Amino acid sequence: MPKVKIDGRVVEVEPGTTVLAAAEKAGVRIPRLCVVPGLYEGSSCRVCLVKTPAGRLFPACNYRVYRDEEFVATSPDLWEMRRVNFELLLAFHRIECWQCERKGACSLVSLAKELGVEGIPVCSECPLPPSECLLRRGILCLGMITLAGCEAECVAGGGECWGCRGPITRADVLERAFKRYSELGFDVTSVVSKAEIFWNSLDSFGVVKSVAGRASGGGRG
Amino acid sequence: MAERLVLSLEEVPAVAGKVNVYVRGEEARVRVEFGAVQEPRFFERSLKGRPVTQVPWVMSRICGVCSVAHLTCSIEAIERALGLEPEPEVRLLREVAKGIEILQNNFVHVLMAIPDFTGLSNVVEFSKRYPKIFSEMISINKSVLGVSNRVCGRFIHMPSLGVAEHGKPISGSELEAAAKELEGVGQRMRDLAAELSELWRSPAEGFRDPAPTYCVLDAAGDEYPFFSERLRFSDGTVVEAGSYKEAIEELKSPYSNAHYTLYKGSPFYVGSRARLQAYARMLPPEVRELEGALRMDPANPFDNVAAQYIETAWLSEVLSGMLRELAPSIRKAAEFRALKDVPAASGEGVGLATAPRGVLIHHYRVVNGRLDYANIITPTVMNARHIEVSGEALIRWARERGLHDEWQLKGLVAALVRAYDPCLPCSVH
Incomplete structure (x- = not known):
């Protein structure tokens, strides 16, 4: 042999x-x-x-x-080549973990974590099913625009996400997230205002504000 | 002519944050400076204009050690400003969260200060000399943290607490289990006290407090006041929350980044020692026995550490009773979220909370649902001047007993500062 x-x-x-x-x-x-x-x-x-x-x-x-x-x-x-290959594949995936029933059972999410690929929101780790999403109950949760990796500890503990792990910078994910915020009746400026608490000094917050500006009809924000 | 620097303690070890203590002056007349050297962080100013629902979550970041004190006191202030009344279960769970923090903070501080009471130089040495006691203390702390996670989501910056809400779903059986765990903690602490009794020696036995005035929250009946609407001073004066500025004078210090306070022009103290004196009538007999085991002298500032230990054993009983009372009637916590939509109203409110280190005050003015003014007075700010006068008295007391060695005096002053359990990040909020 x-x-x-x-x-x-x-x-x-x-x-x-x-x-x-x-x-x-x-x-x-x-x-x-x-x-x-x-x-x-x-x-x-x-x-x-x-x-x-x-x-x-x-x-x-x-x-x-x-x-x-x-x-x-x-x-x-x-590892770098694997990461690039996976990133290219993930670019074609419509990341909307907040609406996905698979949540933690998703191989894309686990591989993204393993390979350190950005773009997966906290919603992927949220213990609440989409039907019980805090946003549906009128609670402004920043999980959709915040990087995963904390196992959604605040939501699991009875609160909402405040974005302490930093923002997602993948524009298409942010665009879909802000669209969802608007659909659920949240004002884009209130989302950005809440995000400021942890992100105000981050360069990457500029990407979020730019996408938010476009989402609220303010052009290239 | 500049005063002579007698002693200099830079960054006193085993306290939360950085503090320098300088002793200046001549033999007969020394002056102690308690100087917080951490940078001020301007929480009161930086939150101006923020929606009030965001304020508690940020205020809890004032301190990672006593985050629940700031979180809950901030919530209380907002509820009073806006005239919101939380559900009784929400209030009880908030009190439990507060109590668990006092219990855990006190207990960890006893562990940090225990070398001062056992004649050892640090905790590592204590852990090597008394491994059984040390591991039991770590194990008790772990149990308390477990209860906290079960009831409130996690120990630091508890996500379940909010304005008029408690967000973590919890069942009666979980509360029963938490109550049982806390009962066990109380028993283990009483057993441990018997072992500690043989080792426990005050670093300055017979030293008396030069300024015996203290301040606590006013208790309604015989219930431990985690929150209150009134302050009570040891001279019998009771002050309504909204009038705190008439009683407590907050002043800037020329050598510290933190303020200090006076009551009727004199220093006063807050913390476990004050609480045990004020609420002595509520102590159950089996807890009162611990005063004898640890030879607690309420007039000795060093014995704040013994008071913390005794209060911890007491609180484990108080909290387990509260959880048992709550267990049969608890509804799913998710239902408490009904008041999440805080009205965009205006008003002014003062929250008073018992923090582990003493009385905590959060005072807010809200305009159209946004924070317009905030003033926070922390226990360490209240204790700052008292630490100084106690330090001055301690040096005189030590010299009268023939203690002139610089290192021994330094050790004694450091132990005194530690005994107050100061929290410097809080003081420079």
Whole structure:
């Protein structure tokens, strides 16, 4: 049986085993998005990139091993490439976690966190289902425009999000969020006023104010 | 001619924040300067014009140690300014939140100050010398934090508390469990006191307070006053919240970034020692026994630490009783959010809260639902001048007993400052 060395760990595998399966056997974590064993192995997301010591890149889900080989699965350049690939995919996703029933069970959200991709709002971690959203009850929550990562601790504790983790800067997400605020009857200026409390000294707040200005009909704000 | 600098303590250790203490003058007549050196943060001015619903959440950021005191006192002031009346359950849960904070803050401070009462130099040394007592104290603190998380969402900047609301859904069984946990804390504290009793030695036994006037919240009946509408001074004077400025004179200090206060032109003190004296009649017998175990002398400022320990044991019983009372009738907290739409009204209100370190005052004027004026007086500001006069008396007292060594005097003054449990971030709000 061929021996596969991944990040210095050696495992013996059946000929034809994918690098992804070999890595799992070796206890090396490789992020992935599109692969569903037995159902889809088309290697279209390219998030599971690995490389040979010589630097040749492969998708781990679709490269099969028939002889002794060595791979690198953990290196800064690999993580950067995975992040860029995922960011490009996520650009096509309509991020509206506030309306999504999947919440924490979403692989996009968990991968975005793992790869450090920006654009996921606190709503993705909110324990309340969309039907019980605080915004629907007239409570101005900043979860839609605030970066995820806190496990929505304030909402879980009985309050609303005040934006302490900083703003999302992806314009399309902000645009949809401000549209939603308007639909639910919140004045855009009141949203910005509340956001000022934690964000006033942040450069990234300029992006939020710019999108808010357009949303309220004030041109390029 | 400039006064001679006798002692200099820069950044007194084991207190919340930064404070420098200088002792100036000659042998017979020394003057102590308690100088908060942290930068002022202008909370009162920076919130002018903000919607009042946002004010408590920001005010709680005055201090990460006693955030609940500022949060709840701010809420009380706004409710009084706007004439809002919270639901009884909301008020009770708010009192529980406040009580848990006093309990936890007191207990942690006892841990910080315990080396002064056991003849050791710091907490690390204490933990090595008495690992069993130390780990029990850490474990008790953990239990209290667990109760806080269960009832109020989390311990710091509690998200469940708001103007006329309590946002965390909570069930009767959860309240029962929290009550049971707190009962256990009370028992464990009484057991621990028996062990501490053998180690506990006051750093200045027999030292008497030179200015015995104190201030607490006026208690209605025999209920611990977490909030009140009146202040009570030890000379029997009762002052309505709205008239606090007539009794308490707030003054600027030439050497401190914090203000200081006087009552009838003299210093006064606030905190656990004041509360135990004022509310002595309410103490249950099993808690009163702790006064003997820790040899508490109410006239000795150092014994504020013993008072904190005793108050903690007392509060665990008070709070467990409150939670048990609330458990059968609690409704889903989400229902309390009905008053979330705070009217854009105008008015003026003063909130009085018992903070861990003493009386806390938040005074607001609201115009059309926005904050127009704010004045905050914190317990450390009230204690500032009292710490100075106590320090002066302590140096005289120590010298009369032949203590002239600079390092020993420094240690004694630092222990005195710690005993007041000052919170400097609060004082320079």
